[in-house]
Amino acid sequence: MKTGGLADVIAALPKALADIGVDVRVLLPGYPQVLLGLPDAIERVRLAATAGLPGARLLEATLPTGVRGYVVDCPELYARGGGPYQDETGRDWPDNARRFGLLSRTAALLALNATPLAWRPELVHAHDWQAGLVPAYLAMNGTKYTASIMTIHNLAFPGLFDRAWLEPLGLPASSWSMYGVEYYGKLSLLKAGLYYADAITTVSPTYAHEIQSRPLGMGFEGLLAGRKADLYGILNGIDDTTWNPRTDPFIPARYSSSSLWRKPRNKEALQAAFALAPRKDVPVLGIVSRLTQQKGVDLVAAAAERIVALPAQIVMLGEGERDLEAAVAQAAHRHPDAIGVQIRFDESLAHLIEAGADAFLMPSRFEPCGMNQMYSQRYGTPPIVHATGGLADSVTDCRPESLAAGVATGFTFAEPTQHAMVDAIERCVDVWRDERAWRRLQKCAMARDFGWAVSAAEYARLYERVKPIS
Numbered sequence: 001m002k003t004g005g006l007a008d009v010i011a012a013l014p015k016a017l018a019d020i021g022v023d024v025r026v027l028l029p030g031y032p033q034v035l036l037g038l039p040d041a042i043e044r045v046r047l048a049a050t051a052g053l054p055g056a057r058l059l060e061a062t063l064p065t066g067v068r069g070y071v072v073d074c075p076e077l078y079a080r081g082g083g084p085y086q087d088e089t090g091r092d093w094p095d096n097a098r099r100f101g102l103l104s105r106t107a108a109l110l111a112l113n114a115t116p117l118a119w120r121p122e123l124v125h126a127h128d129w130q131a132g133l134v135p136a137y138l139a140m141n142g143t144k145y146t147a148s149i150m151t152i153h154n155l156a157f158p159g160l161f162d163r164a165w166l167e168p169l170g171l172p173a174s175s176w177s178m179y180g181v182e183y184y185g186k187l188s189l190l191k192a193g194l195y196y197a198d199a200i201t202t203v204s205p206t207y208a209h210e211i212q213s214r215p216l217g218m219g220f221e222g223l224l225a226g227r228k229a230d231l232y233g234i235l236n237g238i239d240d241t242t243w244n245p246r247t248d249p250f251i252p253a254r255y256s257s258s259s260l261w262r263k264p265r266n267k268e269a270l271q272a273a274f275a276l277a278p279r280k281d282v283p284v285l286g287i288v289s290r291l292t293q294q295k296g297v298d299l300v301a302a303a304a305e306r307i308v309a310l311p312a313q314i315v316m317l318g319e320g321e322r323d324l325e326a327a328v329a330q331a332a333h334r335h336p337d338a339i340g341v342q343i344r345f346d347e348s349l350a351h352l353i354e355a356g357a358d359a360f361l362m363p364s365r366f367e368p369c370g371m372n373q374m375y376s377q378r379y380g381t382p383p384i385v386h387a388t389g390g391l392a393d394s395v396t397d398c399r400p401e402s403l404a405a406g407v408a409t410g411f412t413f414a415e416p417t418q419h420a421m422v423d424a425i426e427r428c429v430d431v432w433r434d435e436r437a438w439r440r441l442q443k444c445a446m447a448r449d450f451g452w453a454v455s456a457a458e459y460a461r462l463y464e465r466v467k468p469i470s
Contacts (some may be wrong), residue, residue, distance in 0.1 A: 012452050251355040
């Protein structure tokens with residue numbers, strides 16, 4: 001049940017933690033897709049209704065990653081079509097506060113002395129607004145035995161609801177305050193987590209700095225700056241088993257840093273998949289993204305003529321804002337041999353873009369972490385990125401001195417403007433034309449280790465600092 005990077009983290013981080021000896025469990029809502037994927041799940045306990053939250057069954061199963069998991073099975077809240085947060089028409093479910101309130105209340109219950117299970121955590125790690133009430137529920141129960149950490153994956157999604165939800169969620173009236181869950185006249189589930197958690201993390205060191213001031217603080221900058229001592233930036237990792245050009249089942253030619261001569265076969269397949277001219281003499285820029293303003297897709301649409309004139313080709317996979325979908329589709333219509341766009345998401349095609357493109361373009365206006373720039377480096381497809389958030393933390397700009405030192409891994413630009421982006425693309429194309437320099441850059445990028453082991457070790461050290469003294 002995946003809509004973005006949050007799902008990647010929830011799948012990979014617990015496994016990486018378990019690999020280094022952390023006794024970890026994952027709690028998930030009982031979406032139909034989750035239940036279908038866990039046919040051997042067994043009921044552990046019946047959870048009673050509380051406040052305005054319905055009762056549920058708590059199921060236990062082994063997840064596909066090998067980690068033990070619990071599932072909150074409540075058909076009236078989770079057995080629906082559409083996505084996890086919206087119906088088939090793209091409208092938010094009107095009871096999302098109740099749906100994720102139940103998830104959070106269950107997590108808190110399992111962490112209290114009154115837990116119905118034999119296993120009780122020393123620490124609960126809550127992710128994004130969907131689990132933001134967990135630290136609040138723990139704090140309001142006065143527990144001294146279980147700590148909480150709140151991770152921000154994207155501050156632009158604060159989980160806002162009307163004040164009327166306070167009582168149904170079992171929150172006391174005293175929590176309606178700037179020193180609580182209130183956020184500019186709304187109930188913010190993310191604010192609840194940020195205020196009550198023992199520690200806060202976000203998904204890159206640079207983003208942790210950026211969100212302490214405007215504009216990227218999104219109205220939370222005062223709270224976050226005030227909690228600076230408790231705020232940590234830990235760069236996400238990637239699943240380097242799934243994203244591995246040596247073993248990738250989705251690409252026609254597998255390769256490594258010592259067999260990059262095989263990579264052009266993937267470029268040929270990519271050009272064919274997007275019906276582009278089968279040219280070897282121009283670089284292909286790949287984009288896999290939500291088509292939104294945040295991701296800078298409007299910059300690409302506006303600069304399409306300049307990029308094609310370099311010359312270069314563009315392939316783009318994704319869906320999002322309707323006006324941006326139309327803008328990139330129009331650019332492809334004007335340049336059918338040079339620009340290919342598919343308005344959808346396709347996992348296999350995403351892998352082919354990473355393997356077949358010459359470079360990968362990510363002009364995000366802000367990016368808490370980002371993962372495609374890491375996939376790209378692993379695939380020898382140097383990324384071109386706006387130096388913000390996790391992009392700044394994971395890409396080293398290619399300049400003569402950094403290339404000579406063996407540390408260059410891609411191309412960065414300082415301002416999220418069309419002009420700055422095209423300048424970076426031009427620098428990229430210049431290096432691409434120098435075969436020896438380009439091969440050196442590819443090998444530098446492929447040598448970077450973005451596996452989850454490094455990030456998991458940082459989280460484990462933080463857990464030790466935060467957990468209660470037993």
